[in-house]
Amino acid sequence: MSRYTDVIIAGFGGQGVLLIGNLLAYAGMSQGLNVTYIPVYGVEMRGGTANCTVVLSEDEIGSPIIHRPEGLIVMNRPSLDKFQPRLKDHGVQIVNSSLIDQELAEKDRVRSVLVPANEIADRIGNTRMANMVALGAYVKATGFLPLEAVITSLEKVISPHYKKLIPKNAEAIRAGAECVK
Amino acid sequence: MTRKSPEKIFIKGNEAIARGAIAAGCKCFFGYPITPQNDIPEYMSQALVEAGGEFVQAESEVASANMLLGAGACGIRAMTSSSSPGISLMQEAISYMAGSEIPAVIVNMNRGGPGLGDIGPSQGDYFQSTRGGGHGDYRTLVLAPASCQEAYDLIIKAFDLAFKYRNPVLILGDAILGNMKEAVSPWKPAPVDPAEAADWRLEGAKGRGPRLHKSLYLHEGELAGQNKRLQEKYLAMQAETDFELYRTEDADLVVCAYGSIARIAKSAVRKLRKEGLKVGLFRPVNLYPFPSGPLAELAGQGKRFLTIEHNLGQMVEDVRLSVRGLADSEQFSVYPGNLPLPDDFEEPIKKALAGK
Numbered sequence: 001m002s003r004y005t006d007v008i009i010a011g012f013g014g015q016g017v018l019l020i021g022n023l024l025a026y027a028g029m030s031q032g033l034n035v036t037y038i039p040v041y042g043v044e045m046r047g048g049t050a051n052c053t054v055v056l057s058e059d060e061i062g063s064p065i066i067h068r069p070e071g072l073i074v075m076n077r078p079s080l081d082k083f084q085p086r087l088k089d090h091g092v093q094i095v096n097s098s099l100i101d102q103e104l105a106e107k108d109r110v111r112s113v114l115v116p117a118n119e120i121a122d123r124i125g126n127t128r129m130a131n132m133v134a135l136g137a138y139v140k141a142t143g144f145l146p147l148e149a150v151i152t153s154l155e156k157v158i159s160p161h162y163k164k165l166i167p168k169n170a171e172a173i174r175a176g177a178e179c180v181k
Numbered sequence: 182m183t184r185k186s187p188e189k190i191f192i193k194g195n196e197a198i199a200r201g202a203i204a205a206g207c208k209c210f211f212g213y214p215i216t217p218q219n220d221i222p223e224y225m226s227q228a229l230v231e232a233g234g235e236f237v238q239a240e241s242e243v244a245s246a247n248m249l250l251g252a253g254a255c256g257i258r259a260m261t262s263s264s265s266p267g268i269s270l271m272q273e274a275i276s277y278m279a280g281s282e283i284p285a286v287i288v289n290m291n292r293g294g295p296g297l298g299d300i301g302p303s304q305g306d307y308f309q310s311t312r313g314g315g316h317g318d319y320r321t322l323v324l325a326p327a328s329c330q331e332a333y334d335l336i337i338k339a340f341d342l343a344f345k346y347r348n349p350v351l352i353l354g355d356a357i358l359g360n361m362k363e364a365v366s367p368w369k370p371a372p373v374d375p376a377e378a379a380d381w382r383l384e385g386a387k388g389r390g391p392r393l394h395k396s397l398y399l400h401e402g403e404l405a406g407q408n409k410r411l412q413e414k415y416l417a418m419q420a421e422t423d424f425e426l427y428r429t430e431d432a433d434l435v436v437c438a439y440g441s442i443a444r445i446a447k448s449a450v451r452k453l454r455k456e457g458l459k460v461g462l463f464r465p466v467n468l469y470p471f472p473s474g475p476l477a478e479l480a481g482q483g484k485r486f487l488t489i490e491h492n493l494g495q496m497v498e499d500v501r502l503s504v505r506g507l508a509d510s511e512q513f514s515v516y517p518g519n520l521p522l523p524d525d526f527e528e529p530i531k532k533a534l535a536g537k
Contacts, residue, residue, distance in 0.1 A: 022362070026191060029364055035191070037362040062448025064361045064441075067522040156191075 002058040003033070005144050006066045008083055010051035011075025011096075016131035019157055020073070021052035024135060026153035027145050028056040036064035049078055056144065071142060073134050075117070080104060094138045096130065113141045115179045121172055129172040136176025147177050189366050194358035195220035197329040197365050198288055199228065201336035202260055206373035207286070208234040209252045209259035211245035213267060216300040217356040218290035221262040242267040246274035246287075253283035254394050256378025258340050262288035264356075265306050266297055268314075275349050276315030279411070280396025284343035284378075286336065287321075288352040290359040293517040302356035302441060303517035307495035310353050311469040318408065320415050322350040323468040324423075325440045329363035335466070337370050342421065344377050346414055353468060355491070357441035423466035424475055428454060432461030434534040435479055437488040437500045437510065439465050442521055446489050449526035460530055468496070473503035480504035487511040487533035491521055 007024070011017040018039050028035040039052040053069070055061050067086060072093035074080040077100050087093055087110050095105045098118035105112035115137045117130035124133075139147050151170045158166055192200070199221045202210075210225040226236045239245035245261045252259035263271065268289045278285050291306045293299035310323045322342050326332040332354065339350040383392055398404035427447055429435055438446040443464040450462045463479065465472050480486070480503070488497035488510045497512040504510065513529040515521040 022191075025362065029189065029191060035364060037191075038357065038360055061363075061444070062451060063445040063521075063523045064357065064363075065445065065520055065522060067524055 003144070004055075004057040004059065005071060005142065006053065006055045006069050007071035007073065007138065008051055008053050008066065008069045008086075009073040009075075010049065010079035010083055011131075012078070013048050013050045015050075015075045016128065017050050017073070017075060018052050020131045020135040021054050023150060023153055023157045024054050024056075024139075024145075026156040027139075027149040028054075030149050030153055031145060033058060034061050036061050038064045049076075049082075051079065051083075071138065073138050074100065075131065075134060076100065077104075084110075092138070092141050094134050094141065096134055098130065111141070113137055113180055115176060117176065120175050120179070124172050124175060125168055129169060132169050132172035133176035133179075136173035137179050138176075139173075140177035140180040147173065189364040191362055191364055192329060193220055193360060193362050194326070194329045194332045194354060195290065195360070196224050197333040198262070198336050198352065198354075199224035200365075200367055201333035202286070202340070203229055203232050203234070204333075204367065204369050205337040205340040206258045207260050207340065208257050209237070209248075210234065211237045211239050211248040211252075211259070211261050212263065213239050213242045213245055215264045215267045217292055217302075217359045218262050218264050218288065220359065221288065221290075242270035243274070246271035249285045249287070250274050250278050250281075250283055253278060253285045253343075254281075254383050256382025256384070258286075258344070258373060260286040260288065260340075262290070264290045264292045265294050265303070266292075268306065268309070272309075272315035275321065276313070276317050276319060277396050278349045279313070279315075279319035279321065280317060280407075281394040282347040282411075283349070283394060284347050285349045286339045286343055286352065287349055288336070288354070291353060291355040299518055300356065301518065301520065302491060304355060304440065304442060304491040304495070305493075305517050306353065307468065307490070307492060310351050311471070311499070319411065320348075320418070320469055322346065322348060322418060322421060322470075323353055324350065325353045325466060325468050326358060327440050327444050327464065327466075329358070329361065329365050331466070332358060333365050333367065341370075346418060347381070348414065348418075353440065355441050419470045421467055422470055422472040422474070424472040425462075425464040425466060426475070427462040427464070429461035429463060429479060429484070431459055432484060433459040434485045434487060434530065435461050435463050436526075436530060437463045437465075437476070437486055437496070438490065439468060439496060442489055442491050442515070445521050445523050446526055448523040449530060452523070453527060453530060458531070458534060460534060465496075468499075471499045471503065473499070476500065476503040477507065480507035484508070485511075485533060485536065487513060487530060489513045489515075489526060489529070491515045491517060
């Protein structure tokens with residue numbers, strides 16, 4: 001069986017879901033995998049929902065669009081409502097419990113990992129790194145890629161102008177991973 | 182000639198097209214904004230100028246297509262890109278380019294229609310692309326990439342074909358290809374031969390007689406002569422077939438699909454193969470000329486066919502023409518406005534395989 005996984009990352013505009021989608025894709029590339037990334041924007045420019053689908057595969061990738069994903073990162077309530085029912089049985093979802101009532105996360109059909117991503121990011125220094133916390137949790141929970149591959153790919157998605165923020169983002173990724181038992 | 186660089190870049194299909202065009206020696210870009218292809222002019226507006234070319238945001242698609250005609254008449258490698266409603270506006274100029282044998286590259290990132298439709302993916306422009314699209318009796322070469330790497334490769338090929346045949350060449354993608362990111366190995370083809378248009382381009386008539394490019398032929402026999410020449414050219418173009426076969430050798434059913442839909446169909450075919458079903462995939466890379474010969478060969482082996490498209494059924498006509506007398510093709514549509522999903526393709530493939 002060749003290695004394959006896919007994930008939908010969803011939240012509202014401004015939560016950086018497209019950024020961590022890109023980061024995950026770069027991490028996959030660094031491991032020699034085929035990757036696809038496709039974003040879907042809401043019609044609204046700001047405050048709307050945004051999501052992207054990332055596919056990581058040893059084989060050539062067919063569809064870049066996935067209806068029933070193996071993995072899910074949901075950063076807000078509308079995203080959970082929309083995508084949780086589509087998550088495959090035994091799939092893994094990272095639920096941002098800072099913004100989503102944890103009672104809403106399914107427990108038996110799928111594996112829900114509750115991560116208070118905003119609180120953890122606040123503690124590290126900036127609530128805007130909640131996306132990195134969630135990604136760290138996803139990478140640890142799935143074990144599909146080494147965490148270090150994600151951290152070393154940060155320089156691919158953070159522009160040179162903001163290079164000084166890389167260590168903090170790396171810290172956020174590690175803190176997210178530590179939430180996962 | 183293919184010198185792939187070791188470093189892979191992670192870019193959208195739109196950007197792959199823009200980068201490939203510059204690598205192919207494109208010197209002029211004319212365009213007018215429309216979703217879902219805006220990354221192409223956005224990239225060109227900076228990178229093409231840095232590469233020594235000219236970028237013009239025209240006042241309309243009509244203007245950009247006519248600027249393209251002018252650049253092509255001067256033997257300059259030039260392009261435009263747009264999406265469905267914008268491509269409709271360009272058809273008059275494309276017909277004139279075909280009539281006066283002007284090379285040009287035109288990119289259509291197909292969106293939902295008819296009319297303004299939506300900004301999502303669609304294959305509704307298959308007929309428009311492969312049947313000429315404008316008035317008069319003409320054909321354009323049509324290349325349909327299914328991945329970001331292929332988008333990069335085919336735009337380079339498109340410029341070569343445009344000048345080889347002195348004819349407009351279309352790249353037909355969609356909103357999936359345009360917005361999707363994949364790893365691409367950029368490469369640079371051999372430099373453009375500076376004399377590639379030397380014997381026909383307009384460059385001032387110093388020291389020689391004037392040259393004339395036109396599509397108006399009023400004298401008796403003149404237009405018929407031009408149409409005969411064009412017909413001979415379109416026949417010569419038939420050599421330019423390109424296609425992909427996936428697990429067709431022992432297949433009972435061959436799914437026919439192009440572009441983004443082909444790779445989604447491939448996912449479904451791969452999954453059904455794991456369930457033991459004898460299905461395969463035929464993907465035309467060139468939509469005009471359509472690779473009829475290889476399809477007829479498959480039909481001759483007794484295979485059944487199912488054409489899957491993101492429209493109401495257009496390419497299925499070419500599939501049926503290709504296999505006529507030997508087989509027929511079932512047809513499955515994803516309506517423009519809906520997103521195509523591999524799960525949706527499994528049932529129709531199973532049904533077609535069972536002959537129901």
